Amino acid sequence: xxxxxxxxxxxxxVIFFTNLAAAEQxxxxxxxxxxxxxxxxxxxxxxxxxxxxxxAPHLYPRPRNFTLGAYKFRTTASGTPPTEEDVFRTITxxxxxxxxxxWRNLSDEERWQLVSYLQRLSTGLQDVAPQPLTLPxxxxxxxxxxxxxLFRDLGCVQCHGPTGRGNGPSAATLMDDAGQPIVAANLTxxxxxxxxxxxxxxLWRMLTGLDGTPMPSYADALSGEDGxxxxxYVHTLQESSVWAxxxxxQRLTGAPLPTTITDPRWEEIPRAHIRxxxxxxxxxxxQPTMVHAASLQAVYDxxxxxxxxxxxxxxDTRGECPDVLALVLRPPHLxxxxxxxxxxxxxxxxxxDVCAWSSETARVLEQVGRSLVPLTTGTRLPTQAVFTDxxxxxxxxxxxxxxxxxxxxxxxxxxxxVALAAYDGGNQEQGRYHASSTWVTLTLRE
Amino acid sequence: MTARMQRCQxxxxxxxxxxxxxxxxQEAISAPEPQTTAPPATTASHGTxxxxxxxxxxxxxxxxxxxxxxxxxxxxxxHTSPVRTDDVVVANGRLANVFVYVxxxxxNYPLTPPTTPVVLDQKGCLYAPHVTGVxxxxxxxxxxxxxxxxxINAKPQGNQPFxxxxxxQGMKTTKKFMKPEVMIPLKCNVHPWMSGYVGVVAHPFFAVxxxxxxxxxxxxxxxxxxxEAWHERFGTTTQTVTLGDGATHTxxxxxxxx
Numbered sequence: 001x002x003x004x005x006x007x008x009x010x011x012x013x014v015i016f017f018t019n020l021a022a023a024e025q026x027x028x029x030x031x032x033x034x035x036x037x038x039x040x041x042x043x044x045x046x047x048x049x050x051x052x053x054x055x056a057p058h059l060y061p062r063p064r065n066f067t068l069g070a071y072k073f074r075t076t077a078s079g080t081p082p083t084e085e086d087v088f089r090t091i092t093x094x095x096x097x098x099x100x101x102x103w104r105n106l107s108d109e110e111r112w113q114l115v116s117y118l119q120r121l122s123t124g125l126q127d128v129a130p131q132p133l134t135l136p137x138x139x140x141x142x143x144x145x146x147x148x149x150l151f152r153d154l155g156c157v158q159c160h161g162p163t164g165r166g167n168g169p170s171a172a173t174l175m176d177d178a179g180q181p182i183v184a185a186n187l188t189x190x191x192x193x194x195x196x197x198x199x200x201x202x203l204w205r206m207l208t209g210l211d212g213t214p215m216p217s218y219a220d221a222l223s224g225e226d227g228x229x230x231x232x233y234v235h236t237l238q239e240s241s242v243w244a245x246x247x248x249x250q251r252l253t254g255a256p257l258p259t260t261i262t263d264p265r266w267e268e269i270p271r272a273h274i275r276x277x278x279x280x281x282x283x284x285x286x287q288p289t290m291v292h293a294a295s296l297q298a299v300y301d302x303x304x305x306x307x308x309x310x311x312x313x314x315x316d317t318r319g320e321c322p323d324v325l326a327l328v329l330r331p332p333h334l335x336x337x338x339x340x341x342x343x344x345x346x347x348x349x350x351x352x353d354v355c356a357w358s359s360e361t362a363r364v365l366e367q368v369g370r371s372l373v374p375l376t377t378g379t380r381l382p383t384q385a386v387f388t389d390x391x392x393x394x395x396x397x398x399x400x401x402x403x404x405x406x407x408x409x410x411x412x413x414x415x416x417x418v419a420l421a422a423y424d425g426g427n428q429e430q431g432r433y434h435a436s437s438t439w440v441t442l443t444l445r446e
Numbered sequence: 447m448t449a450r451m452q453r454c455q456x457x458x459x460x461x462x463x464x465x466x467x468x469x470x471x472q473e474a475i476s477a478p479e480p481q482t483t484a485p486p487a488t489t490a491s492h493g494t495x496x497x498x499x500x501x502x503x504x505x506x507x508x509x510x511x512x513x514x515x516x517x518x519x520x521x522x523x524x525h526t527s528p529v530r531t532d533d534v535v536v537a538n539g540r541l542a543n544v545f546v547y548v549x550x551x552x553x554n555y556p557l558t559p560p561t562t563p564v565v566l567d568q569k570g571c572l573y574a575p576h577v578t579g580v581x582x583x584x585x586x587x588x589x590x591x592x593x594x595x596x597x598i599n600a601k602p603q604g605n606q607p608f609x610x611x612x613x614x615q616g617m618k619t620t621k622k623f624m625k626p627e628v629m630i631p632l633k634c635n636v637h638p639w640m641s642g643y644v645g646v647v648a649h650p651f652f653a654v655x656x657x658x659x660x661x662x663x664x665x666x667x668x669x670x671x672x673x674e675a676w677h678e679r680f681g682t683t684t685q686t687v688t689l690g691d692g693a694t695h696t697x698x699x700x701x702x703x704x
Contacts, residue, residue, distance in 0.1 A: 070607075079600075079608035128606045154613040155595025158518070158636050169517040173638040177601065209609050214635030216597035216611035220619060 025084075026109045033117030036110055040103070049121035057285040059099045069124025070177070070211040073195040077131035078209045078217035081122065087115045097192040133207050135200070139225040142199065147233025150226055154218065159184040164237040165390030167314040177212045184214070186312055186390075189292060190238030197238060203231040241293075244272035246441045249298035249305060251412060257299060257306045261386055261393040266308055271295035276311075276422055276435040279342060289435035290314065291422035294325070300400065300444055305410060307355075309394045309420070316387040317425030322360035324373050324423035325394055329353040329408040329416060330439060341419050341436035345370040353408045357385060357394055359425065364396040368406045372421060372434070379404060415443040491556050493667030495689035498696050500659045501544040501675060503536050505703030510534060513639045520594035521571035521637060531639065532576045533679055540659030541701060543577040544677050545629060545645045547652035548663070549684065551671035555649040559583035563620060566632075566642065568596045568612070573632065573642030577678075579652045580644060582626055588612070588619045595636050602630040605646065609635075628676055643678060668693075675699040 038047070044063040046052040051065035064071070073090055074082035091111050094102035103111060151157065151164075159174065161167035164187030176182040190197035195205055206227060209217035222230065250269055258265055274296055278289040294311035309325055317323050328341060334350050344352070349370065356375040357364040362385060365378035383396040400410040408416055417439040423429040510530040515521040535542040563585035567574045571592055580586050590596050590612040599609040604625045612619060623630070623646040634640040645652060653661040670688040680701040687695050 077608075078610060079606045125606070127604075155611070155636070158595050170636045170638075173517075174635055175638065209611075211607075211609065214597070214599070214609075216599065216609040216635070218611045218613075221611050221613050221617065 025112050028116035029113060030117065030120070032110075033113040033120075036106070036114050037117050037121075040106070041114070044099070049118070060286045060288045061098050063100070066118055066121040067123055068212070069122040069126065069128075072210040072212060073205075074130075074208050074211070075132055075204055076208060077133055077219065079125075079211065080128055080131045081125045083130050083132055084112075084115050084119075087118055088112060091115065095194040096196075097194055133219060135203060135207070136225060136227060139228055142232035143229045144233045144236055146226075147229040147231070147236075150230040151233055154221060154230070156230075159214065160187055161314075161390055163389055164188055164234065165312050165314065167390035171314060174214050176214070182213060183290075183314065186292075186314075187234055187237045188239045188312065189241070190235075191241040192292070197235070199228070199231045199235045202234050203227050206231065240271075240273050242273060243275045244296075244440060245438075246443065247272040247296055247298060247418070249300050249442060249444045251445055252299050252301045257301055257304060257397060258308075259306070259382065259395065259397065260384055261308065261395050263395075265299070266297060269297045269299060271297055271310075272440070274420055274437045274440060276420060276437050278433075278435040280433050282433075287433065288427075289422075289429055289433070290424035290427045291435045294420050294422060294437075296327075296420065296440075298442065300410070300412075302400075304397050304399050305444070306395060306397045310391060311422055312391050313387075313422075313424050313426070314390050315424075315426035316359060316392075318359045319425070321425045321428055321430050322358045322423075323392065323425045324356060324358045324421075324434075325392070326354055326356040326372055326421040328372075328419045328421065329355070329442075330418065331406065331408050332416060335417075340438070341372075341421050343432065345372060351406065353402075353404075353406070355381065355396065355398060357383060357396065359385070359387075364394075364398075366398065366402065366404065366407070368404050373423065373430070410444060412444050412446045415441050418442045491558075491667075492665040493689075494692045495666040495668055496662060496664040496694040497666065497671075497673060497687055497689070498660070498662040498694060499546075499698055501541040501546070501655045501661070501677070501699040501701065502539050502659060503534075503541045503680065503701050503703055504539070507534050507536050507703045515571060515637075515639075518571065518594055518637060520592060524570040524592070529570075529572070532572065533641070535576075535657065536659075537657060540655075540657075541677065541680075542655055542657045542659060543575075544655040544659070544661070544675050544699065544701075545577055545579060545643070545652065546655065546661045546663070546673065546675045546699065547579070547628065547645060547647050548649065548666075549672045549674040551669050552649045552651065557582060557648050559622075560650075561585070563587035565589060566644070567591050568634070568640070571596075571634075571637050571640060573640060575654065576641075577629075577643045577654045578645070579654065580623065580646055581650055582646055582648045583622050583624060585620045585622055586644060588621065590615060590617045596634045596640070597636055599633050599635055600630055600644075601633075602627050605630065628674070629678075645676070673697075673699075675701075677701055680704060 042053055044053045044055045049066035051063045056063050071082045074086045091103050094100050157168050158170050159168045166184040166186040171184050174182050195201050206218045209215050274294050276291050280287045291311050294309055297308045299306055313323055351369050353368050355364050355366045356373050364381040364383045365375040367378035381396045381398055385394045419437045419439050421434050421436040423434045513529045559581050564580045565587050566578055567589045569591045588598050593615040595613040597611045601607055604627050605623045610619050626648045627646045629643040629645045632642040651663045655661045668689055668691045672684055672686050674682055674684045676682045683699055
């Protein structure tokens with residue numbers, strides 16, 4: 001009798017748990033999957049999944065072309081499809097730094113139906129089975145110094161550059177599988193890592209490679225714990241992405257203002273990290289701009305204010321299409337105006353106080369007007385600019401009260417709005433084709 | 447069902463098919479197959495016939511470019527004279543790096559993939575050889591003989607692609623291709639001038655022309671074959687050849703310069 005009861009309960013147990021498991025991943029229903037796909041996904045990814053939906057020209061990076069079968073963010077070997085869990089994760093969490101949102105508003109069952117439907121669309125690798133990889137066991141201590149050595153020994157610097165700013169010797173000639181130019185990631189910008197910026201996520205990318213891009217799989221080249229140490233080092237390259245909307249200029253007394261980039265007093269002043277973005281169209285398609293962020297610091301005394309601006313740029317470009325950075329000050333009387341640098345200057349827009357530097361003039365020129373660049377005339381300001389390893393550093397000094405009429409007058413205690421605009425000459429950015437920030441406040445602290 | 451179950455089912459079916467297919471005795475071919483264009487298929491694995499020949503280029507080829515390797519000192523320092531692009535290698539009208547293979551006539555060839563690998567090296571930041579061939583499921587061993595990072599980025603159409611990093615000198619990566627494919631392009635993203643090709647064939651009768659444009663295919667069973675020659679810039683050309691036992695047929699494969 002006891003045995004019979006035991007069998008009975010174990011059968012109930014098994015039925016209960018298999019039903020639970022089945023509830024998490026429903027059996028594929030193509031009608032449901034197709035309806036969900038067409039309602040939510042097709043506008044970017046296209047009806048056939050070829051990445052050619054009506055919204056696609058407005059997006060950079062472009063939406064994935066599922067028909068090729070290649071996916072970037074996986075836990076499987078190079079050249080093999082993702083697991084169902086990989087695709088489920090991407091749909092659920094989205095991809096930071098892109099227009100792919102998270103789809104947590106859909107239920108688990110709905111997202112699993114989309115996973116099954118995507119398998120039908122991904123015909124390119126339909127004869128290839130996923131080969132899941134496993135992470136090596138995580139070591140007790142992550143050795144960043146060892147990781148740094150591996151970063152050099154395993155050739156990462158060739159594309160990513162000596163300090164990971166995407167400026168290695170091979171960076172300029174990289175092409176994706178479609179033959180289009182592609183950049184190596186600037187590893188200092190962790191917020192752009194699509195698959196996640198944790199040490200574990202970094203290790204997955206190195207093991208699987210990013211299919212469709214030049215990033216290969218390092219699964220055969222990383223033995224034992226090496227991958228963990230290397231991923232830990234890459235993680236340390238990431239810089240702050242806490243975006244500032246208010247910048248404080250410190251008051252300096254009893255010493256002259258800094259005039260160089262390397263003045264040690266800059267280290268005591270917190271950096272305001274400012275996000276630059278763009279919405280540039282050429283021939284109906286969004287084009288990318290290359291400068292995504294800059295840091296701003298300011299210090300002033302009774303006479304003048306000094307700014308230090310630092311931003312990443314893969315190449316030092318001069319000549320007809322040079323690298324440019326502009327700090328734009330907004331006159332207080334324009335506080336009520338709707339004004340943005342994104343499409344400025346427009347003929348009807350009010351004049352702004354522009355301090356613009358270019359690698360070609362090697363000096364900051366200040367002008368109040370309707371011109372962002374090129375500035376070839378204007379008040380010359382004392383400037384120092386240095387390009388090192390994929391990074392520009394710029395220091396310039398501006399009198400608190402400029403001689404220019406209509407220039408913004410600064411004084412202790414004053415708060416004004418400023419914004420940054422950056423042109424990467426190496427990406428042919430000029431005229432209206434630039435990246436810019438929103439307005440941030442600049443307060444001269446007393 | 448899940449991908450894993452689909453795979454198990456597929457493997458089960460494959461096993462059944464193979465088991466059934468290997469059961470019967472070899473039968474002699476008594477009559478040509480009913481198709482009008484395909485030649486009759488032979489089932490013998492080797493014979494005593496041969497095809498030899500030369501690939502030629504008619505018309506002046508464009509001048510080769512010099513490859514700039516300065517971006518990687520390890521590449522640059524290995525060459526004492528200028529390195530020319532290797533897409534067109536021609537001397538006195540004789541074309542090298544033409545992949546020649548039997549395209550039709552061996553439909554029922556009893557393939558036994560060799561276990562000896564074909565070696566493809568990366569030396570001086572160039573693929574050596576530039577064009578090579580393997581049999582279906584024969585190992586291709588790709589070596590990095592340079593003290594710099596190469597990645598092997600293979601873009602087949604029917605086979606599984608891969609993109610593997612080889613950062614260490616002496617590193618070897620072995621791959622096998624499950625389906626015939628002419629030709630699979632290989633490239634290195636780190637060194638954009640690097641380009642190579644691998645042909646995958648379901649029998650051993652293929653060759654790559656040497657610097658004299660010469661090739662030979664030996665040990666062919668008697669039969670009628672369609673021979674195809676492929677060049678990466680000048681396209682393909684075919685010829686039909688009928689061979690008796692012990693016969694050697696010599697031909698010229700002619701390409702037109704573009």
